[in-house]
Amino acid sequence: MGDRVAKDALFDGFARITKALSSGRRSEIVDLLAQGERSVEEIASEIGQSVANTSQHLQQMLKAGLVRTRRDGNRIYYSLAGGRVLDLWAAVRDVAAEHLAELDSLAAAYLGDRSALQTISRAELVDRMRRGDVVVLDVRPEPEFRAGHIAGAVSMPLDELRRKVRGVPKDREVVAYCRGPYCVYADDAVRTLQRRGYRAARLEDGFPEWSRNGHPVENDVDSPAS
Template sequence: MADHAAKAALFDALAESAKALANGRRAELIDVLSQGERSVEDLAVEIDQTVANTSQHLQRLLRAGLVRARRHGTRIFYDLSSPLVSTLWRTMRRVAEEHVEELEQLTTAYVGDRSGLNTMTRDELRERLRAGDVVVLDVRPPAEYAAGHIRGAVSVPIGDLRARLLEIDSGARVVAYCRGSYCVYADEAVRLLAEAGRDAARLEDGFPEWASARLPVERGA
């Protein structure tokens, strides 16, 4: 019979990965980093915290092995250490969605009412992309588009959309996507497009799910 202490130490180590995710701010960081690498200051703005605090959270994630750091000039860019981390995060979200009762209220409190919103599944979008009868808009910040996006998508950051409406072929069906189902950029885009009389829908989830399903993506530019 193996030692109780050795068993306890092993499971304590396994629990460390969970501890790294066991904080709302760090969860937000993982969520943002699922879109691609970002600088510390950038991340601090994203999660609405001081740079010092963000840095400490990032180092906690670093110690747990969930992220890695890369120096580029005067900045340090953090990135998930592997796509498996993104999978872990999505699995945890699914568990929470399925088993935490209050989550639904919290979600609507954040994203608002989605009942009037057209949506499209990954599978349907894949088919329509293949057929070529759809315009896909990536409404995330440019840095995230640059780090990777759905093949064939056009980058139109949500803040620019209103000004660039005329660029979009008025006959086409438009699909907008962003970071995932907890991201509201695509919602806003679809509302804006609908007001302008376009046939618009949002992708149900976001880029990480698309990439994880091994559907076609492009990196860079």
């Protein structure tokens, strides 16, 4: 049955990929980099770790081939190595949601109660945008919007939304989206809008999934894709 040693080595190779994702902190990094490239310092502050520690996590992911780097001045930007990495991350989330017993309670603890939030599928949004009866809000931080967003969406980061709700037209339903299925921004936005009497819904998942499924995307500056 083949060569045991070689077979073990091959599967240890596959395991290097999963090992690179097998820490909660590194998972957070992948989820973050799905929005676009980030410097080490930005990543460190997003995941709440020291720069040195973050750097070491990134080195591991780099060795496994999950991320790539780009130097600009004395800053180093990390980004995902390719679209397949996103597929992998989506598969991990799906399996966790479907099979990991305690994920529901973990998600509820972080996201709060979602039962009052309307959600709308990508297909449905495409349809309704074509009919022109929705306003689509990108509620991520503005730099992420600039790096790439749903074609036709308007940038409206959370803090800005609270100040400028009045500017949002009330005659159409509002759809908010953010980083992905486990991101709280769109939830917050929808709750805020509902409280002010808007009809508001949350897009399923977030921008990376929209883009990954071949839906139309715009960006202000050219940024690396794959």
